[in-house]
Amino acid sequence: MNFQPSDFKEIDRYWADRLNCSPRLFQQTGNFILANESLSGGILITTHTFNCTIVQTPPELLSAIEEQLNVAPLLSPDRVMTALVKMERVRLGWRDLIYYFPPDLPLPPQNLAVRALTSQDEAAVAELLSLVSAEERFLGLLQFEQECTVGLFQEEVLLAIAFLVLKNAALAEVTMITHPYYRKSELGRDVMIAVIRRGLERRWLIQYTLRAQDQQSRQVAESLGFWLYATQQFFYLI
Known part of the structure; x- marks a missing residue:
C-alpha cells in the first residue's frame, strides 16, 4: 500500500465524522456498539475495518444488540450478520465495500x-x-x-x-x-x-464504494490497485 500515515488519519477522521464517533476508535481492536438516534425506526449499520467492528443501532435496540453480540474477539461481517438476523426485528439488507486508491x-x-x-x-x-x-x-x-x-x-x-x-x-x-x-x-x-x-x-484521496455483489466493479477496483478499507452491512428494522 502506498499510503502515508497522514492519509490514514484523514480517512479515519472522515469515517469518524460519518459514524459520529472518535477517530481513535479506528485504532483500537474490538467490537463497538453505538447508539445513533438518526437511525431510529429504519435501519441498522455495521462497519468492519481491519481493526474493529462498529455497530450503529437505534437507541431502543442498544441493550438487545449488546447482549446478542457479547463476544470478546473481533467479529467478522458474516458473524455479525448471522447473529443479528436471529433477532426478530432485524432483516438482512445489503453490503457495501469501501475502497481507497493509494495516492x-x-x-x-x-x-x-x-x-x-x-x-x-x-x-x-x-x-x-x-x-x-x-x-x-x-x-x-x-x-x-x-x-x-x-x-x-x-x-x-x-x-x-x-x-x-x-x-x-x-x-x-x-x-x-x-x-x-x-x-x-x-x-x-x-x-x-x-x-x-x-x-x-x-491531491484528493479517492474513495470508491460498491455493492458487494457487483463483481465487475470489484474486479475493476482491484485491478487498478484499490485497497479495501471497510465493509458495511445494512439491516432493515421491522
Missing part, C-alpha cells in the same frame, strides 16, 4: 478517447442515463455539478462516464456509469483511470 500508486496509461464532459454533452448523458438503473440514474444527475467529470464516446454515443463527488476538503468519491451493452468491456476502467488521475492532481 502514490502508478496509474495505467490513459485512453486518449476519454475527455472532459461539458454542458454541451447533456443530451448524450441523458440518453445514457435512460438505459441504466434508477440508482445509477440518480447518481448521474449529480455529474454536471462536479469538478471532475469525464466520458468516453463512440461517434455520438456516450458509452461510459466517471466523476468525483467531494466528501470533504481532502476526500472524493469516484462514481462510474457504463452503457449496459458495454459493461464487460474495458470502458468503465478507462474512464475510472482518467478521473482518478484528475483527483490525484488535486
Whole structure:
C-alpha cells in the first residue's frame, strides 16, 4: 500500500465524522456498539475495518444488540450478520465495500478517447442515463455539478462516464456509469483511470464504494490497485 500515515488519519477522521464517533476508535481492536438516534425506526449499520467492528443501532435496540453480540474477539461481517438476523426485528439488507486508491500508486496509461464532459454533452448523458438503473440514474444527475467529470464516446454515443463527488476538503468519491451493452468491456476502467488521475492532481484521496455483489466493479477496483478499507452491512428494522 502506498499510503502515508497522514492519509490514514484523514480517512479515519472522515469515517469518524460519518459514524459520529472518535477517530481513535479506528485504532483500537474490538467490537463497538453505538447508539445513533438518526437511525431510529429504519435501519441498522455495521462497519468492519481491519481493526474493529462498529455497530450503529437505534437507541431502543442498544441493550438487545449488546447482549446478542457479547463476544470478546473481533467479529467478522458474516458473524455479525448471522447473529443479528436471529433477532426478530432485524432483516438482512445489503453490503457495501469501501475502497481507497493509494495516492502514490502508478496509474495505467490513459485512453486518449476519454475527455472532459461539458454542458454541451447533456443530451448524450441523458440518453445514457435512460438505459441504466434508477440508482445509477440518480447518481448521474449529480455529474454536471462536479469538478471532475469525464466520458468516453463512440461517434455520438456516450458509452461510459466517471466523476468525483467531494466528501470533504481532502476526500472524493469516484462514481462510474457504463452503457449496459458495454459493461464487460474495458470502458468503465478507462474512464475510472482518467478521473482518478484528475483527483490525484488535486491531491484528493479517492474513495470508491460498491455493492458487494457487483463483481465487475470489484474486479475493476482491484485491478487498478484499490485497497479495501471497510465493509458495511445494512439491516432493515421491522
